[in-house]
Amino acid sequence: MKTSIVCTENILARITYYKEKLKEITNDDSKKRRYNRILTRYDEGLRACERGVTSFEFEELVPPPGYPPLTDRSKLSKNVKLSNNDPKISLAKPSSGHPIRSKTEAIVELLTKRQDELKQAAKAAKQSGNIELAKTYIRSVLGMNQMIQAAEAGLPIDLTQLPRPPALTDSNPSRPILSGLKCDPPVKYAVAFNSLSGDQLFKTYSEILSEQEQLINNLINQHRRNGGANAHSILSKLSDLLSVNTCIKKLLSKYNQHVSNLTAYFEYANLPKCNLNAELADDILEVSNIHGIAYPLPSHYSNIDTYVEVEFSLNNANPPMKLSTNVVKSSSEPIYSQSVKEFRVNTKSHSYRRFVQNNRCLKATVYYNRGIFRSWGVLGITEIPLTGLVQSATVTHVGDLKEGRKVVGGRLQVQLRQRESLSGETVVYQQQPWLLLSAPKQINESPKLIEIENSKNNPVSSSSLSTPKQTDSPRSIRSENIRHSPVPSISSKQTNSPKPIRIEYAMNNPISSSSSSFVSTKATNSVSSSSSRVVIVRNIDNS
Numbered sequence: 397m398k399t400s401i402v403c404t405e406n407i408l409a410r411i412t413y414y415k416e417k418l419k420e421i422t423n424d425d426s427k428k429r430r431y432n433r434i435l436t437r438y439d440e441g442l443r444a445c446e447r448g449v450t451s452f453e454f455e456e457l458v459p460p461p462g463y464p465p466l467t468d469r470s471k472l473s474k475n476v477k478l479s480n481n482d483p484k485i486s487l488a489k490p491s492s493g494h495p496i497r498s499k500t501e502a503i504v505e506l507l508t509k510r511q512d513e514l515k516q517a518a519k520a521a522k523q524s525g526n527i528e529l530a531k532t533y534i535r536s537v538l539g540m541n542q543m544i545q546a547a548e549a550g551l552p553i554d555l556t557q558l559p560r561p562p563a564l565t566d567s568n569p570s571r572p573i574l575s576g577l578k579c580d581p582p583v584k585y586a587v588a589f590n591s592l593s594g595d596q597l598f599k600t601y602s603e604i605l606s607e608q609e610q611l612i613n614n615l616i617n618q619h620r621r622n623g624g625a626n627a628h629s630i631l632s633k634l635s636d637l638l639s640v641n642t643c644i645k646k647l648l649s650k651y652n653q654h655v656s657n658l659t660a661y662f663e664y665a666n667l668p669k670c671n672l673n674a675e676l677a678d679d680i681l682e683v684s685n686i687h688g689i690a691y692p693l694p695s696h697y698s699n700i701d702t703y704v705e706v707e708f709s710l711n712n713a714n715p716p717m718k719l720s721t722n723v724v725k726s727s728s729e730p731i732y733s734q735s736v737k738e739f740r741v742n743t744k745s746h747s748y749r750r751f752v753q754n755n756r757c758l759k760a761t762v763y764y765n766r767g768i769f770r771s772w773g774v775l776g777i778t779e780i781p782l783t784g785l786v787q788s789a790t791v792t793h794v795g796d797l798k799e800g801r802k803v804v805g806g807r808l809q810v811q812l813r814q815r816e817s818l819s820g821e822t823v824v825y826q827q828q829p830w831l832l833l834s835a836p837k838q839i840n841e842s843p844k845l846i847e848i849e850n851s852k853n854n855p856v857s858s859s860s861l862s863t864p865k866q867t868d869s870p871r872s873i874r875s876e877n878i879r880h881s882p883v884p885s886i887s888s889k890q891t892n893s894p895k896p897i898r899i900e901y902a903m904n905n906p907i908s909s910s911s912s913s914f915v916s917t918k919a920t921n922s923v924s925s926s927s928s929r930v931v932i933v934r935n936i937d938n939s
Contacts, residue, residue, distance in 0.1 A: 400466055404442065408442070414460065434457075441454055441457055449586050500550055504548055514536050514559060532819050560788075573668075575663060575664045575665065581662050582829050624822055633668075668824075668825055674815070679743065680739070680743075682739075687735075688702065688704075688729055688809075689807040692806050699726040701725045702727075703720060704732060706759070708739050721734070757779035774799075775806070776805075778795035785817060789820070790813045792812075
């Protein structure tokens with residue numbers, strides 16, 4: 397079934413293909429691991445398709461040879477019928493028509509929306525007096541005009557060159573961390589929430605809460621180390637959020653045998669993150685966390701030894717600066733653990749600022765060992781843009797490996813760090829889904845006991861009163877005498893046998909009683925009543 401439609405039969409056919417190929421592999425461990433990862437993703441996609449999860453990215457599933465990529469039609473925009481009266485549109489209409497046009501419209505809408513966001517951010521920066529930041533936003537706005545024109549003409553657009561959205565700044569430090577806006581769970585746990593139950597669901601909740609606790613502790617350590625004008629307020633809010641997370645973990649452990657009774661939902665949390673690396677000096681650009689993703693294997697190679705060389709050419713007058721990582725052997729997905737390297741460059745200089753703002757890039761080259769008595773060969777080259785350093789002090793980029801303009805397969809991840817951003821704020825707020833749990837509402841509550849103690853001047857016996865079930869009608873409870881002894885007169889000095897009384901609870905309703913009643917002030921004072929209830933004590937003889 398070689399179609400691009402997302403359905404159970406189509407996904408099962410692709411899973412069957414990969415399982416058959418996996419059985420044919422005998423000695424290639426790297427290919428086995430790669431196929432197992434692909435099968436794991438397809439299993440998640442199959443569960444998402446069966447349960448109707450729309451947030452799963454089916455387009456990211458690797459198609460087998462000869463199969464088209466999966467396309468989730470629910471995410472495509474609706475086809476718009478063209479009128480025959482518009483000659484320009486009818487002439488530009490391609491043969492495949494509607495899907496291409498809908499994709500073009502979606503890209504144009506995305507670019508226009510991002511341009512409007514940058515315009516508003518430039519206006520806000522100008523009003524706040526940050527002229528440099530406003531200029532940066534205006535440059536990005538003007539640079540997007542050509543991208544929008546190319547998208548409207550149907551030309552391909554490299555969305556990796558799209559300017560980053562303006563970050564949430566610390567313009568309002570009094571904002572709450574939990575926004576109260578519910579959101580969908582992360583894609584990582586979307587399938588699990590719809591399918592798991594019992595111990596597996598308890599384990600998933602515990603894992604998410606532990607990740608949240610670790611994230612809060614990391615943020616607290618960052619703000620304590622870096623400080624700032626609003627550090628005290630931010631630390632107080634993070635401590636409150638940590639207390640809430642701890643209470644939720646205790647609630648989860650209490651309901652460990654009845655996890656399905658808990659109500660789980662996600663809210664957007666505005667997490668304050670430090671946009672500052674205080675441990676770095678102003679003359680350091682750090683390159684770290686370099687690792688490869690699914691490197692392509694050259695012909696006649698079962699595994700390869702690789703290393704990465706990063707080149708930084710600030711100006712043409714001086715030779716480019718180069719850094720090299722350690723060699724990782726026999727791996728198509730290497731992690732260069734000793735890859736924390738530093739370029740010595742003044743990040744405050746005008747030349748560096750122009751280099752970053754003009755969308756210049758670092759060049760990263762992946763080399764592989766071609767064998768004894770042969771030089772190292774080039775596996776692929778990728779470029780690392782620096783435009784993100786304008787607003788952020790830490791940028792992580794994942795780029796495709798290319799040979800010229802041709803994509804050869806595989807990707808390379810590189811993280812860049814400097815002391816502070818060129819024009820951004822020191823604290824930025826990032827929205828993230830946050831797990832919250834609430835206990836079920838107990839309908840049948842256990843009866844609450846109220847004691848009316850005997851006093852010296854008021855011979856009312858101690859008796860237990862049970863709170864009635866909450867209804868809209870007046871509430872009344874009759875307190876019977878324990879000994880059922882004869883009732884003496886209230887004015888009598890005998891206190892051996894207490895007098896039975898009736899206690900009535902009323903909720904916003906008058907008690908209709910035309911007969912004469914006697915209200916004992918001392919008795920009513922001995923009963924602790926809430927603000928929403930009226931407690932009236934009457935003699936049984938007069939009621």
